[in-house]
Every structure is written in structure tokens, then in C-alpha cells.
Amino acid sequence: MRARLGSLLFGGSCFLCRGSASALLCAACDADLPRLAAERCPRCALPSPRGETCGRCLAHPPHYDATVAALSYAFPADALVHALKFRGELALAPLLAGLLSESIDSGADYLLPVPLSRERLRQRGYNQALEIARHLRRGRLLVDACERSRDTAPQLELPYQERRRNVRGCFIAKRAFDGAVVALVDDVMTTGATLDEMARTLKAAGASRVVNWVVTRTLLDA
Ligand SMILES: [Zn+2]
Ligand SMILES: [Zn+2]
Secondary structure (H helix, E strand, O other): OOOHHHHHOOEEEEOOOOEEEOOOOOOOHHHHHEEEEOEOOOOOOEEOOOOOOOOHOOOOOOOOOEEEEEEEEEOOHHHHHHHHHHHHOOOOOHHEEEEEEEEHHOOOEEEEOOOOOOOHHHHOOHHHHHHHHHHOOOOOOOOOOOOOOOOOOOOOHHHHHHHHHOOEEEEEEOOOOOOEEEEEEEEEEEEHHHHHHHHHHHHHOOOOOOEEEEEEEEEOOO
């Protein structure tokens, strides 16, 4: 799996179009990335007129306080996330972290990658969220401060309404977060139910503010 890293780093060709490139992506593919427009809800990062808090966040405020997302979960950003997550293309982690970092304008006391269950971590061999968080350097990285208490069905396989129930109580904070500002790092945010549950857990453990830092955001209602 990790052997692919070498060809990526030294092949001199763009990861997406295979044209010649001095970085992982050629300039044209980099320019084609679906960067998100500025007018988004500061809380959930979905499009909202004039960048105001959206109706859904006003009606049902999530436990997280803000969301920073770099890209829409659309081609080719979805292909990059997929390759990092399922094909072991770990060399994409610094690229995706760099794109995310460009969108972040604040710091945090702690960076927490959204954890995988032990079983999934064993299957995959790495946590893609941790691989991204390693390269952010915008707060102290805590690797085991929050764990999954149980395996949950993959959120993508569930209807929207069931996702919240699926993750309810699935995280355990392993330390106190007295007054801390915590940033949750993940590769993709879909309904936000997982991040909301993690934020709920960390606030119960004392965090004063929880923000989501995600590389990609799905923009369609699932
Ligand atoms: Zn290219
Ligand atoms: Zn919102």
C-alpha cells in the first residue's frame, strides 16, 4: 500500500491528469479544484446568502460553533479524498492539509482528528483524518484524547434521519478540556452528525468552543 507513495512523490506527473507537474497536482488541476465560495453559513459551511448563519443552524443549533471547509466534495476533490482514504495514498495528506490550512484564519488549543473505531483502524492501517491533522500545525495535536466507544454503521449508508441516532454516544473523551478551544479535523463533512456528536462529547468534557476543520464539504442534502 505504502509503496505507491514513492511513485507519487518522485514520478513528476500530476496525480489527477498524469501530465507533467512539479508538485502532486499540475497548475491546471490545482486551479480546477472546487474551492468553496465565501458566502457560506459560518456554523455549518453550507451556502447561505451574504454568509449569514443558515436557517437550519438557527432552528437547530449544532454543538459545534463553526465550520471551516476548503473544497466542495465534488470531482476532483472527492477523488483525492477517496485515494487518501481507501487507496493508501498518504502523500495526498499534506496537499489536502495545505488546502485546508489556506481557509483557516484562527488557531485552536487542540487539534483532534475524528477517530476511527479500533476495528476500522485495524482494517485500514491508518486514520486519514490524523494524517491530515499532522500537517496542520495550528494547535497541539491530540491523537488519543477522544475514542470511539463502538463501531457504527458507515454514515453514508444511512438515511439522513438515522445518522444522528447511529452516532449517538459513540465517542468517549479521555481527558478534560477545561475551557479549551478544540478543532475537529476530518476529510469530509456530510450531514455533520458525527462532528456534532463529537462536539457534544467534548463540550461535556469542558471544551468552551469546538470548530470543524474539514477538507471537503458535501453541498447536497443527503
Ligand atoms: Zn493535472
Ligand atoms: Zn448552517
